[in-house]
Amino acid sequence: MEDTPDHASWSKWFERYGPRLLLCARQWTCSLADAEDVVQEAFVRFWKHQRGLGGEPLPLLLTSVRRAACDRARGASRRTAREEQVAGDELEGGALFEPLRAGDDRRAEIEIALRCLPVEQREVLVLKIWGELTFEEISRQLDIPANTAASRYRYALAGLRKELTAPVP
Amino acid sequence: MNDDFSDLEAELKRMRPCAPSSELQSRLAATLDRPAAPTAQPVRIDHSVIFRRAWRWVLWPAAAAAAVALALVVMHRPDSVRSSAGQAAHPVSGTAAEPLATTTAAADLYEPVSAENVLYDSRDEGLITLEDGTAAHRVFQCYLDTYTWRNPRTNASLRWTVPRDELRVIPVRAY
Numbered sequence: 001m002e003d004t005p006d007h008a009s010w011s012k013w014f015e016r017y018g019p020r021l022l023l024c025a026r027q028w029t030c031s032l033a034d035a036e037d038v039v040q041e042a043f044v045r046f047w048k049h050q051r052g053l054g055g056e057p058l059p060l061l062l063t064s065v066r067r068a069a070c071d072r073a074r075g076a077s078r079r080t081a082r083e084e085q086v087a088g089d090e091l092e093g094g095a096l097f098e099p100l101r102a103g104d105d106r107r108a109e110i111e112i113a114l115r116c117l118p119v120e121q122r123e124v125l126v127l128k129i130w131g132e133l134t135f136e137e138i139s140r141q142l143d144i145p146a147n148t149a150a151s152r153y154r155y156a157l158a159g160l161r162k163e164l165t166a167p168v169p
Numbered sequence: 170m171n172d173d174f175s176d177l178e179a180e181l182k183r184m185r186p187c188a189p190s191s192e193l194q195s196r197l198a199a200t201l202d203r204p205a206a207p208t209a210q211p212v213r214i215d216h217s218v219i220f221r222r223a224w225r226w227v228l229w230p231a232a233a234a235a236a237v238a239l240a241l242v243v244m245h246r247p248d249s250v251r252s253s254a255g256q257a258a259h260p261v262s263g264t265a266a267e268p269l270a271t272t273t274a275a276a277d278l279y280e281p282v283s284a285e286n287v288l289y290d291s292r293d294e295g296l297i298t299l300e301d302g303t304a305a306h307r308v309f310q311c312y313l314d315t316y317t318w319r320n321p322r323t324n325a326s327l328r329w330t331v332p333r334d335e336l337r338v339i340p341v342r343a344y
Binding site: 010011014015018019020022023036037039040041043044045047048068071094095096097098100107110125129130154157158160161164 | 174177178180181182183184185186187188189190192193194196197198200201295296297298304
């Protein structure tokens with residue numbers, strides 16, 4: 001990989017990985033703006049210092065995103081009560097997914113169902129489906145046993161299905 | 170993994186996460202498209218840089234004083250040339266010392282009267298990680314510095330304006 005700054009190369013990378021990184025970051029931050037800051041920090045660090053390390057870039061990028069998000073959350077937890085109140089609104093700040101061609105209702109349903117999941121299940125689901133991590137990688141990422149990651153994933157899918165097939169009141 | 174969920178998994182995989190905002194892309198471009206100069210490695214706080222910057226405050230007035238001296242030499246030269254025109258054999262010998270002495274005396278009369286810094290651009294380049302693992306904000310600022318010297322005897326003034334770029338690394342404090 002070339003070392004010279006090259007807009008085309010990093011933007012191509014970012015076009016490919018940016019949306020997934022942002023979705024994962026939004027699981028660990030309290031606002032879209034925070035998630036974007038975290039993604040920026042992680043991507044810049046990766047692009048400048050880590051892209052020559054070899055191996056699959058996405059797990060490394062996700063580790064970097066999670067670390068930055070945890071740092072930010074630790075800082076936020078010490079800030080004012082007002083900011084803490086804002087931090088309580090998880091996954092706020094607009095749609096998580098691009099509109100579907102078939103219609104936007106289904107996307108909205110899935111997003112609502114996703115937001116209803118417990119955080120620990122949702123983060124595993126997001127890392128597995130859109131982060132494309134294995135359960136081993138997820139277990140390292142979240143510092144939990146791989147079996148726990150797998151069971152959380154199953155619970156998340158079951159919870160999603162339940163929400164999606166629930167009769168509309 | 171579980172066949173019962175394969176349809177749901179397939180449906181989820183078809184959903185594409187929203188792209189980051191164009192603002193984030195602009196911020197990345199501002200950081201990554203800049204020539205490699207600022208950092209190819211983790212940022213190191215180099216105290217010698219601070220020392221060098223402190224020296225600028227000493228060197229710039231000195232350089233300006235030298236410029237004033239040079240200007241006065243140039244201003245006085247025609248007189249010396251004229252006065253030495255009659256002395257065809259050794260035009261410089263008798264007159265060189267006098268203008269120089271005058272120049273030094275005149276240059277000494279210029280006193281610094283103001284130093285102004287105008288901040289005309291500031292970019293927050295986001296968070297970085299320092300060598301010791303702590304987080305810091307990197308802020309790029311562009312200033313226009315203007316220094317003025319005045320000769321109280323003649324009321325002549327000299328103004329020098331120079332652009333200056335400054336890269337600040339501000340530690341992020343955890344309260």
